[in-house]
Amino acid sequence: MKFPITIAPNFFSDTHKILKIANELDYVVDEPFYPGKKTIFLNHIDMGLFYHLSRKVLNLFFEIDDDIGKLQYNNVEWAFHKIKYDDIKDMRKGELFIHKDHPEHLTGLIYLSHNENLGTSFYLNEKTPSFHKMNGPICGLDKNISDEEMENLYKENNSGFKLMSEVRHIFNTAVIFPGCVPHKINLEDLRPGEERLTLHFLFREIGYYTFPYVRCKLEDL
Ligand SMILES: [Fe+2]
Secondary structure, three states: OOOOOEEEOOOOOOHHHHHHHHHHOOOOEEEOOEEEEEOOOHHHOOHHHHHHHHHHHHOOOOOOOOOOOOOEEEEEEEEEEEEEHHHHOOOOOOOEOOEOOOOOOEEEEEEOOOOOOOEEEEEEEOOOOOHHHHHOOOEOOOOOOOHHHHHHHHHHHHOOEEEEEEEEOOOOEEEEEEOOOOEEEEOOOOOOOOEEEEEEEEEEEEEOOOOHHHHHHHOOO
């Protein structure tokens, strides 16, 4: 693990600007087994914005203009994501799966709507993760799986974790975490007429001479 789970409130100084950008874009990209729609990746829309956002996140962990470190990052994705009530109303209840992303990745999201009933939960592993915990569906929208099968899969998948923290979906808060931490999106309480807006990111490769959590571990007693 190279990074701690990080919560950064008041992430954008000017939320009108970021909301204006979010509202001018088209939400046309579907992701399998994940409700709602995303924009195309922001590097295909505005490279200046893409670099600004990437540096903004990395500034939390690195002196990014430091000559010694020569920070490098590649394979980075940024996209806005909207989930409406209609996107989840047919989702089978309680079927949001605890899962991990790729262990080497740094990922996260900035909450850009007021949905304090929603959020993201983080867990500790209490047993070795099964196949589904790494690669299974993230939610119960996969209609190829029967109700009974889904219930069993859900029980099997979501057992064996201890809840560590529930981050509430507070407007303009960034939640940043390494892909190795088990997590789950909390969407069950999205109500009719409500919409969840987030800005997602994923860094697949970050190269630097040291990392925050590695530095922390070096100071063991
Ligand atoms: Fe995830």
